Amino acid sequence: MQPTLRTVRVGGFTLHLRTTPGPGSAVSPRSPYVLVHGLGMTHRYLDRLRAGLAADAVVHTVDLPGYGPGPRPRIQLTVEDHAALMVEALGVLGTGPCTLVGHSMGVQFVTEAALQSPALAERLVLIGPVVDRLRRTVPQQAVSLAHDMLRESASANRIVLGDYLQTGTRWYLRQLRPMMDYPLERAVERLRCPVLVVRGSRDLVARDRWCRELVTRARDGVLVEIAGQPHVVQHSAAARVAAEIVAFSRRTALPS
Structure with a gap:
Protein backbone atom coordinates (compact mmCIF):
# COMPACT_ATOMS: atom_id res chain seq x y z
CA MET A 1 0.00 0.00 0.00
CA GLN A 2 1.22 3.48 -0.87
CA PRO A 3 2.01 5.76 2.10
CA THR A 4 0.03 8.89 2.87
CA LEU A 5 2.14 12.06 2.91
CA ARG A 6 1.69 14.65 5.64
CA THR A 7 3.62 17.90 5.94
CA VAL A 8 4.06 19.10 9.52
CA ARG A 9 5.31 22.55 10.51
CA VAL A 10 6.93 22.73 13.94
CA GLY A 11 9.13 25.48 15.31
CA GLY A 12 9.19 27.19 11.92
CA PHE A 13 10.58 24.11 10.19
CA THR A 14 8.97 21.61 7.81
CA LEU A 15 9.01 17.84 8.25
CA HIS A 16 7.53 15.39 5.74
CA LEU A 17 6.03 12.21 7.18
CA ARG A 18 4.74 9.28 5.16
CA THR A 19 2.38 6.85 6.87
CA THR A 20 1.76 3.29 5.71
CA PRO A 21 -1.09 1.50 7.54
CA GLY A 22 -0.41 -1.89 9.06
CA PRO A 23 -2.75 -4.86 8.68
CA GLY A 24 -5.14 -5.96 11.40
CA SER A 25 -4.33 -3.03 13.69
CA ALA A 26 -7.93 -2.78 14.83
CA VAL A 27 -7.90 -6.41 16.02
CA SER A 28 -4.44 -6.58 17.60
CA PRO A 29 -3.01 -3.11 18.14
CA ARG A 30 0.76 -2.90 17.84
CA SER A 31 2.92 0.18 18.34
CA PRO A 32 4.02 1.84 15.09
CA TYR A 33 7.46 1.95 13.58
CA VAL A 34 9.14 5.29 12.85
CA LEU A 35 11.98 5.21 10.30
CA VAL A 36 14.57 8.00 10.17
CA HIS A 37 17.19 8.56 7.47
CA GLY A 38 20.86 9.45 7.78
CA LEU A 39 23.08 12.30 6.61
CA GLY A 40 22.23 13.59 3.14
CA MET A 41 19.45 11.03 2.69
CA THR A 42 15.65 10.87 2.57
CA HIS A 43 12.99 8.20 3.13
CA ARG A 44 13.72 6.64 -0.27
CA TYR A 45 16.41 4.20 0.85
CA LEU A 46 14.10 3.11 3.66
CA ASP A 47 11.22 2.20 1.34
CA ARG A 48 11.99 -1.51 1.15
CA LEU A 49 12.24 -1.75 4.92
CA ARG A 50 9.03 0.28 5.28
CA ALA A 51 7.19 -2.21 3.09
CA GLY A 52 8.49 -5.14 5.12
CA LEU A 53 7.55 -3.61 8.46
CA ALA A 54 4.10 -2.56 7.23
CA ALA A 55 3.18 -6.24 7.26
CA ASP A 56 3.41 -6.00 11.06
CA ALA A 57 2.25 -2.50 12.06
CA VAL A 58 1.78 1.10 10.97
CA VAL A 59 5.00 2.64 9.63
CA HIS A 60 5.92 6.32 9.57
CA THR A 61 8.96 7.51 7.60
CA VAL A 62 10.36 10.95 8.37
CA ASP A 63 12.15 13.45 6.14
CA LEU A 64 13.79 15.95 8.47
CA PRO A 65 14.18 19.68 7.69
CA GLY A 66 16.77 20.32 4.99
CA TYR A 67 16.55 16.85 3.49
CA GLY A 68 14.76 16.14 0.26
CA PRO A 69 12.91 18.78 -1.76
CA GLY A 70 12.15 22.16 -0.29
CA PRO A 71 14.18 25.01 1.18
CA ARG A 72 17.12 24.42 3.48
CA PRO A 73 17.02 25.94 6.99
CA ARG A 74 19.00 29.14 7.26
CA ILE A 75 20.59 28.04 10.51
CA GLN A 76 22.58 24.96 11.45
CA LEU A 77 20.51 22.33 13.25
CA THR A 78 22.16 20.05 15.77
CA VAL A 79 21.28 16.43 16.44
CA GLU A 80 19.39 17.65 19.48
CA ASP A 81 17.45 20.17 17.37
CA HIS A 82 16.41 17.55 14.82
CA ALA A 83 15.36 15.15 17.56
CA ALA A 84 13.23 17.78 19.27
CA LEU A 85 11.50 18.67 15.99
CA MET A 86 10.84 15.00 15.28
CA VAL A 87 9.38 14.41 18.75
CA GLU A 88 7.07 17.38 18.31
CA ALA A 89 6.00 16.30 14.82
CA LEU A 90 5.20 12.78 16.01
CA GLY A 91 3.17 14.37 18.78
CA VAL A 92 1.18 16.26 16.17
CA LEU A 93 0.52 12.96 14.42
CA GLY A 94 -0.48 11.39 17.72
CA THR A 95 1.68 8.31 17.18
CA GLY A 96 2.00 7.45 20.85
CA PRO A 97 4.75 5.05 22.00
CA CYS A 98 6.62 3.55 19.05
CA THR A 99 9.68 1.71 17.81
CA LEU A 100 12.21 4.27 16.59
CA VAL A 101 14.43 2.99 13.78
CA GLY A 102 17.40 5.01 12.53
CA HIS A 103 20.08 4.37 9.95
CA SER A 104 23.59 5.87 10.10
CA MET A 105 23.19 9.47 11.36
CA GLY A 106 19.51 8.64 11.80
CA VAL A 107 20.69 6.50 14.72
CA GLN A 108 21.78 9.69 16.46
CA PHE A 109 18.41 11.35 15.79
CA VAL A 110 16.36 8.49 17.22
CA THR A 111 18.67 7.99 20.19
CA GLU A 112 18.43 11.66 21.11
CA ALA A 113 14.66 11.61 20.59
CA ALA A 114 14.40 8.70 23.04
CA LEU A 115 16.42 10.65 25.60
CA GLN A 116 14.30 13.77 25.16
CA SER A 117 11.01 11.86 25.26
CA PRO A 118 11.41 8.47 26.98
CA ALA A 119 7.65 7.86 26.82
CA LEU A 120 7.81 8.01 23.01
CA ALA A 121 10.37 5.22 22.55
CA GLU A 122 9.28 1.71 23.47
CA ARG A 123 12.46 0.43 21.86
CA LEU A 124 15.24 1.57 19.52
CA VAL A 125 16.71 -0.01 16.42
CA LEU A 126 20.13 1.35 15.45
CA ILE A 127 21.15 0.30 11.92
CA GLY A 128 24.74 1.02 10.86
CA PRO A 129 25.34 3.43 13.79
CA VAL A 130 27.76 6.35 13.53
CA VAL A 131 30.21 7.72 14.52
CA ASP A 132 32.75 5.21 15.85
CA ARG A 133 34.47 6.95 18.75
CA LEU A 134 37.87 5.56 17.65
CA ARG A 135 37.37 6.76 14.07
CA ARG A 136 35.82 10.16 14.71
CA THR A 137 37.55 12.16 12.00
CA VAL A 138 36.18 13.30 8.65
CA PRO A 139 38.99 11.69 6.58
CA GLN A 140 38.49 8.31 8.29
CA GLN A 141 34.74 8.41 7.75
CA ALA A 142 35.10 9.59 4.15
CA VAL A 143 37.47 6.73 3.29
CA SER A 144 35.19 4.18 4.97
CA LEU A 145 32.14 5.49 3.13
CA ALA A 146 33.95 5.51 -0.23
CA HIS A 147 35.10 1.93 0.23
CA ASP A 148 31.65 0.88 1.39
CA MET A 149 30.03 2.29 -1.74
CA LEU A 150 32.10 -0.17 -3.77
CA ARG A 151 30.28 -2.93 -1.89
CA GLU A 152 26.77 -1.51 -2.26
CA SER A 153 24.30 -2.61 -4.91
CA ALA A 154 23.74 -0.43 -7.96
CA SER A 155 20.22 0.42 -6.78
CA ALA A 156 21.47 1.52 -3.35
CA ASN A 157 24.16 3.73 -4.87
CA ARG A 158 21.65 5.32 -7.26
CA ILE A 159 19.41 6.32 -4.36
CA VAL A 160 22.29 7.49 -2.18
CA LEU A 161 23.92 9.60 -4.89
CA GLY A 162 20.56 11.00 -6.02
CA ASP A 163 19.68 12.07 -2.49
CA TYR A 164 23.14 13.54 -1.92
CA LEU A 165 22.71 15.69 -5.05
CA GLN A 166 19.25 16.79 -3.95
CA THR A 167 20.40 17.64 -0.42
CA GLY A 168 23.32 19.62 -1.78
CA THR A 169 26.88 20.11 -0.63
CA ARG A 170 26.20 23.12 1.59
CA TRP A 171 23.56 21.45 3.79
CA TYR A 172 25.50 18.18 3.84
CA LEU A 173 28.61 19.93 5.16
CA ARG A 174 26.58 21.94 7.69
CA GLN A 175 25.22 18.70 9.11
CA LEU A 176 28.55 16.87 9.03
CA ARG A 177 30.02 18.57 12.09
CA PRO A 178 27.01 17.88 14.37
CA MET A 179 27.19 14.24 13.31
CA MET A 180 30.90 14.00 14.08
CA ASP A 181 30.48 15.70 17.47
CA TYR A 182 27.54 13.67 18.80
CA PRO A 183 28.76 11.22 21.52
CA LEU A 184 26.52 8.28 20.64
CA GLU A 185 28.26 5.87 23.01
CA ARG A 186 27.47 8.07 26.02
CA ALA A 187 23.92 8.70 24.84
CA VAL A 188 23.25 4.96 24.54
CA GLU A 189 24.30 4.50 28.18
CA ARG A 190 21.43 6.77 29.27
CA LEU A 191 18.68 4.97 27.36
CA ARG A 192 15.96 3.26 29.36
CA CYS A 193 14.47 1.18 26.55
CA PRO A 194 15.68 -2.00 24.80
CA VAL A 195 18.14 -1.45 21.96
CA LEU A 196 18.73 -3.54 18.84
CA VAL A 197 21.91 -2.78 16.87
CA VAL A 198 21.92 -4.04 13.28
CA ARG A 199 24.91 -4.08 10.94
CA GLY A 200 25.92 -5.72 7.72
CA SER A 201 28.94 -7.96 8.16
CA ARG A 202 30.74 -6.06 5.35
CA ASP A 203 29.90 -2.59 6.72
CA LEU A 204 33.10 -0.51 6.87
CA VAL A 205 31.33 2.48 8.43
CA ALA A 206 29.72 0.76 11.43
CA ARG A 207 32.35 -1.83 12.25
CA ASP A 208 31.92 -4.90 14.42
CA ARG A 209 33.93 -3.66 17.42
CA TRP A 210 32.01 -0.37 17.55
CA CYS A 211 28.59 -2.02 17.30
CA ARG A 212 29.49 -4.50 20.03
CA GLU A 213 30.62 -1.63 22.24
CA LEU A 214 27.25 0.09 21.83
CA VAL A 215 25.43 -3.12 22.76
CA THR A 216 27.60 -3.46 25.86
CA ARG A 217 26.95 0.12 26.90
CA ALA A 218 23.17 -0.21 26.50
CA ARG A 219 21.12 -1.22 29.53
CA ASP A 220 19.32 -3.84 27.42
CA GLY A 221 21.12 -4.31 24.11
CA VAL A 222 21.45 -6.98 21.44
CA LEU A 223 23.42 -7.15 18.18
CA VAL A 224 22.25 -8.68 14.91
CA GLU A 225 24.69 -9.00 12.02
CA ILE A 226 23.40 -9.61 8.50
CA ALA A 227 25.94 -11.74 6.67
CA GLY A 228 27.48 -10.42 3.46
CA GLN A 229 25.84 -6.98 3.58
CA SER A 249 9.62 -5.79 18.75
CA ARG A 250 7.57 -8.83 19.76
CA ARG A 251 10.23 -10.11 22.15
CA THR A 252 10.42 -6.80 24.01
CA ALA A 253 6.69 -5.97 23.95
CA LEU A 254 5.08 -5.23 27.29
CA PRO A 255 2.32 -7.65 28.39
CA SER A 256 -1.10 -6.40 27.32
Missing part, protein backbone atom coordinates in the same frame (compact mmCIF):
# COMPACT_ATOMS: atom_id res chain seq x y z
CA PRO A 230 27.36 -3.46 3.53
CA HIS A 231 26.27 -0.21 5.22
CA VAL A 232 22.88 0.29 3.53
CA VAL A 233 21.76 -3.11 4.76
CA GLN A 234 18.13 -2.04 5.23
CA HIS A 235 17.93 -1.66 1.44
CA SER A 236 20.07 -4.57 0.25
CA ALA A 237 18.64 -7.07 2.76
CA ALA A 238 15.35 -5.43 3.66
CA ALA A 239 13.39 -8.62 4.29
CA ARG A 240 15.97 -9.99 6.71
CA VAL A 241 16.32 -6.68 8.55
CA ALA A 242 12.53 -6.30 8.80
CA ALA A 243 12.22 -9.84 10.19
CA GLU A 244 14.83 -9.13 12.86
CA ILE A 245 13.12 -5.88 13.85
CA VAL A 246 9.69 -7.51 14.08
CA ALA A 247 11.11 -10.35 16.18
CA PHE A 248 12.82 -7.83 18.48
Whole structure:
Protein backbone atom coordinates (compact mmCIF):
# COMPACT_ATOMS: atom_id res chain seq x y z
CA MET A 1 0.00 0.00 0.00
CA GLN A 2 1.22 3.48 -0.87
CA PRO A 3 2.01 5.76 2.10
CA THR A 4 0.03 8.89 2.87
CA LEU A 5 2.14 12.06 2.91
CA ARG A 6 1.69 14.65 5.64
CA THR A 7 3.62 17.90 5.94
CA VAL A 8 4.06 19.10 9.52
CA ARG A 9 5.31 22.55 10.51
CA VAL A 10 6.93 22.73 13.94
CA GLY A 11 9.13 25.48 15.31
CA GLY A 12 9.19 27.19 11.92
CA PHE A 13 10.58 24.11 10.19
CA THR A 14 8.97 21.61 7.81
CA LEU A 15 9.01 17.84 8.25
CA HIS A 16 7.53 15.39 5.74
CA LEU A 17 6.03 12.21 7.18
CA ARG A 18 4.74 9.28 5.16
CA THR A 19 2.38 6.85 6.87
CA THR A 20 1.76 3.29 5.71
CA PRO A 21 -1.09 1.50 7.54
CA GLY A 22 -0.41 -1.89 9.06
CA PRO A 23 -2.75 -4.86 8.68
CA GLY A 24 -5.14 -5.96 11.40
CA SER A 25 -4.33 -3.03 13.69
CA ALA A 26 -7.93 -2.78 14.83
CA VAL A 27 -7.90 -6.41 16.02
CA SER A 28 -4.44 -6.58 17.60
CA PRO A 29 -3.01 -3.11 18.14
CA ARG A 30 0.76 -2.90 17.84
CA SER A 31 2.92 0.18 18.34
CA PRO A 32 4.02 1.84 15.09
CA TYR A 33 7.46 1.95 13.58
CA VAL A 34 9.14 5.29 12.85
CA LEU A 35 11.98 5.21 10.30
CA VAL A 36 14.57 8.00 10.17
CA HIS A 37 17.19 8.56 7.47
CA GLY A 38 20.86 9.45 7.78
CA LEU A 39 23.08 12.30 6.61
CA GLY A 40 22.23 13.59 3.14
CA MET A 41 19.45 11.03 2.69
CA THR A 42 15.65 10.87 2.57
CA HIS A 43 12.99 8.20 3.13
CA ARG A 44 13.72 6.64 -0.27
CA TYR A 45 16.41 4.20 0.85
CA LEU A 46 14.10 3.11 3.66
CA ASP A 47 11.22 2.20 1.34
CA ARG A 48 11.99 -1.51 1.15
CA LEU A 49 12.24 -1.75 4.92
CA ARG A 50 9.03 0.28 5.28
CA ALA A 51 7.19 -2.21 3.09
CA GLY A 52 8.49 -5.14 5.12
CA LEU A 53 7.55 -3.61 8.46
CA ALA A 54 4.10 -2.56 7.23
CA ALA A 55 3.18 -6.24 7.26
CA ASP A 56 3.41 -6.00 11.06
CA ALA A 57 2.25 -2.50 12.06
CA VAL A 58 1.78 1.10 10.97
CA VAL A 59 5.00 2.64 9.63
CA HIS A 60 5.92 6.32 9.57
CA THR A 61 8.96 7.51 7.60
CA VAL A 62 10.36 10.95 8.37
CA ASP A 63 12.15 13.45 6.14
CA LEU A 64 13.79 15.95 8.47
CA PRO A 65 14.18 19.68 7.69
CA GLY A 66 16.77 20.32 4.99
CA TYR A 67 16.55 16.85 3.49
CA GLY A 68 14.76 16.14 0.26
CA PRO A 69 12.91 18.78 -1.76
CA GLY A 70 12.15 22.16 -0.29
CA PRO A 71 14.18 25.01 1.18
CA ARG A 72 17.12 24.42 3.48
CA PRO A 73 17.02 25.94 6.99
CA ARG A 74 19.00 29.14 7.26
CA ILE A 75 20.59 28.04 10.51
CA GLN A 76 22.58 24.96 11.45
CA LEU A 77 20.51 22.33 13.25
CA THR A 78 22.16 20.05 15.77
CA VAL A 79 21.28 16.43 16.44
CA GLU A 80 19.39 17.65 19.48
CA ASP A 81 17.45 20.17 17.37
CA HIS A 82 16.41 17.55 14.82
CA ALA A 83 15.36 15.15 17.56
CA ALA A 84 13.23 17.78 19.27
CA LEU A 85 11.50 18.67 15.99
CA MET A 86 10.84 15.00 15.28
CA VAL A 87 9.38 14.41 18.75
CA GLU A 88 7.07 17.38 18.31
CA ALA A 89 6.00 16.30 14.82
CA LEU A 90 5.20 12.78 16.01
CA GLY A 91 3.17 14.37 18.78
CA VAL A 92 1.18 16.26 16.17
CA LEU A 93 0.52 12.96 14.42
CA GLY A 94 -0.48 11.39 17.72
CA THR A 95 1.68 8.31 17.18
CA GLY A 96 2.00 7.45 20.85
CA PRO A 97 4.75 5.05 22.00
CA CYS A 98 6.62 3.55 19.05
CA THR A 99 9.68 1.71 17.81
CA LEU A 100 12.21 4.27 16.59
CA VAL A 101 14.43 2.99 13.78
CA GLY A 102 17.40 5.01 12.53
CA HIS A 103 20.08 4.37 9.95
CA SER A 104 23.59 5.87 10.10
CA MET A 105 23.19 9.47 11.36
CA GLY A 106 19.51 8.64 11.80
CA VAL A 107 20.69 6.50 14.72
CA GLN A 108 21.78 9.69 16.46
CA PHE A 109 18.41 11.35 15.79
CA VAL A 110 16.36 8.49 17.22
CA THR A 111 18.67 7.99 20.19
CA GLU A 112 18.43 11.66 21.11
CA ALA A 113 14.66 11.61 20.59
CA ALA A 114 14.40 8.70 23.04
CA LEU A 115 16.42 10.65 25.60
CA GLN A 116 14.30 13.77 25.16
CA SER A 117 11.01 11.86 25.26
CA PRO A 118 11.41 8.47 26.98
CA ALA A 119 7.65 7.86 26.82
CA LEU A 120 7.81 8.01 23.01
CA ALA A 121 10.37 5.22 22.55
CA GLU A 122 9.28 1.71 23.47
CA ARG A 123 12.46 0.43 21.86
CA LEU A 124 15.24 1.57 19.52
CA VAL A 125 16.71 -0.01 16.42
CA LEU A 126 20.13 1.35 15.45
CA ILE A 127 21.15 0.30 11.92
CA GLY A 128 24.74 1.02 10.86
CA PRO A 129 25.34 3.43 13.79
CA VAL A 130 27.76 6.35 13.53
CA VAL A 131 30.21 7.72 14.52
CA ASP A 132 32.75 5.21 15.85
CA ARG A 133 34.47 6.95 18.75
CA LEU A 134 37.87 5.56 17.65
CA ARG A 135 37.37 6.76 14.07
CA ARG A 136 35.82 10.16 14.71
CA THR A 137 37.55 12.16 12.00
CA VAL A 138 36.18 13.30 8.65
CA PRO A 139 38.99 11.69 6.58
CA GLN A 140 38.49 8.31 8.29
CA GLN A 141 34.74 8.41 7.75
CA ALA A 142 35.10 9.59 4.15
CA VAL A 143 37.47 6.73 3.29
CA SER A 144 35.19 4.18 4.97
CA LEU A 145 32.14 5.49 3.13
CA ALA A 146 33.95 5.51 -0.23
CA HIS A 147 35.10 1.93 0.23
CA ASP A 148 31.65 0.88 1.39
CA MET A 149 30.03 2.29 -1.74
CA LEU A 150 32.10 -0.17 -3.77
CA ARG A 151 30.28 -2.93 -1.89
CA GLU A 152 26.77 -1.51 -2.26
CA SER A 153 24.30 -2.61 -4.91
CA ALA A 154 23.74 -0.43 -7.96
CA SER A 155 20.22 0.42 -6.78
CA ALA A 156 21.47 1.52 -3.35
CA ASN A 157 24.16 3.73 -4.87
CA ARG A 158 21.65 5.32 -7.26
CA ILE A 159 19.41 6.32 -4.36
CA VAL A 160 22.29 7.49 -2.18
CA LEU A 161 23.92 9.60 -4.89
CA GLY A 162 20.56 11.00 -6.02
CA ASP A 163 19.68 12.07 -2.49
CA TYR A 164 23.14 13.54 -1.92
CA LEU A 165 22.71 15.69 -5.05
CA GLN A 166 19.25 16.79 -3.95
CA THR A 167 20.40 17.64 -0.42
CA GLY A 168 23.32 19.62 -1.78
CA THR A 169 26.88 20.11 -0.63
CA ARG A 170 26.20 23.12 1.59
CA TRP A 171 23.56 21.45 3.79
CA TYR A 172 25.50 18.18 3.84
CA LEU A 173 28.61 19.93 5.16
CA ARG A 174 26.58 21.94 7.69
CA GLN A 175 25.22 18.70 9.11
CA LEU A 176 28.55 16.87 9.03
CA ARG A 177 30.02 18.57 12.09
CA PRO A 178 27.01 17.88 14.37
CA MET A 179 27.19 14.24 13.31
CA MET A 180 30.90 14.00 14.08
CA ASP A 181 30.48 15.70 17.47
CA TYR A 182 27.54 13.67 18.80
CA PRO A 183 28.76 11.22 21.52
CA LEU A 184 26.52 8.28 20.64
CA GLU A 185 28.26 5.87 23.01
CA ARG A 186 27.47 8.07 26.02
CA ALA A 187 23.92 8.70 24.84
CA VAL A 188 23.25 4.96 24.54
CA GLU A 189 24.30 4.50 28.18
CA ARG A 190 21.43 6.77 29.27
CA LEU A 191 18.68 4.97 27.36
CA ARG A 192 15.96 3.26 29.36
CA CYS A 193 14.47 1.18 26.55
CA PRO A 194 15.68 -2.00 24.80
CA VAL A 195 18.14 -1.45 21.96
CA LEU A 196 18.73 -3.54 18.84
CA VAL A 197 21.91 -2.78 16.87
CA VAL A 198 21.92 -4.04 13.28
CA ARG A 199 24.91 -4.08 10.94
CA GLY A 200 25.92 -5.72 7.72
CA SER A 201 28.94 -7.96 8.16
CA ARG A 202 30.74 -6.06 5.35
CA ASP A 203 29.90 -2.59 6.72
CA LEU A 204 33.10 -0.51 6.87
CA VAL A 205 31.33 2.48 8.43
CA ALA A 206 29.72 0.76 11.43
CA ARG A 207 32.35 -1.83 12.25
CA ASP A 208 31.92 -4.90 14.42
CA ARG A 209 33.93 -3.66 17.42
CA TRP A 210 32.01 -0.37 17.55
CA CYS A 211 28.59 -2.02 17.30
CA ARG A 212 29.49 -4.50 20.03
CA GLU A 213 30.62 -1.63 22.24
CA LEU A 214 27.25 0.09 21.83
CA VAL A 215 25.43 -3.12 22.76
CA THR A 216 27.60 -3.46 25.86
CA ARG A 217 26.95 0.12 26.90
CA ALA A 218 23.17 -0.21 26.50
CA ARG A 219 21.12 -1.22 29.53
CA ASP A 220 19.32 -3.84 27.42
CA GLY A 221 21.12 -4.31 24.11
CA VAL A 222 21.45 -6.98 21.44
CA LEU A 223 23.42 -7.15 18.18
CA VAL A 224 22.25 -8.68 14.91
CA GLU A 225 24.69 -9.00 12.02
CA ILE A 226 23.40 -9.61 8.50
CA ALA A 227 25.94 -11.74 6.67
CA GLY A 228 27.48 -10.42 3.46
CA GLN A 229 25.84 -6.98 3.58
CA PRO A 230 27.36 -3.46 3.53
CA HIS A 231 26.27 -0.21 5.22
CA VAL A 232 22.88 0.29 3.53
CA VAL A 233 21.76 -3.11 4.76
CA GLN A 234 18.13 -2.04 5.23
CA HIS A 235 17.93 -1.66 1.44
CA SER A 236 20.07 -4.57 0.25
CA ALA A 237 18.64 -7.07 2.76
CA ALA A 238 15.35 -5.43 3.66
CA ALA A 239 13.39 -8.62 4.29
CA ARG A 240 15.97 -9.99 6.71
CA VAL A 241 16.32 -6.68 8.55
CA ALA A 242 12.53 -6.30 8.80
CA ALA A 243 12.22 -9.84 10.19
CA GLU A 244 14.83 -9.13 12.86
CA ILE A 245 13.12 -5.88 13.85
CA VAL A 246 9.69 -7.51 14.08
CA ALA A 247 11.11 -10.35 16.18
CA PHE A 248 12.82 -7.83 18.48
CA SER A 249 9.62 -5.79 18.75
CA ARG A 250 7.57 -8.83 19.76
CA ARG A 251 10.23 -10.11 22.15
CA THR A 252 10.42 -6.80 24.01
CA ALA A 253 6.69 -5.97 23.95
CA LEU A 254 5.08 -5.23 27.29
CA PRO A 255 2.32 -7.65 28.39
CA SER A 256 -1.10 -6.40 27.32
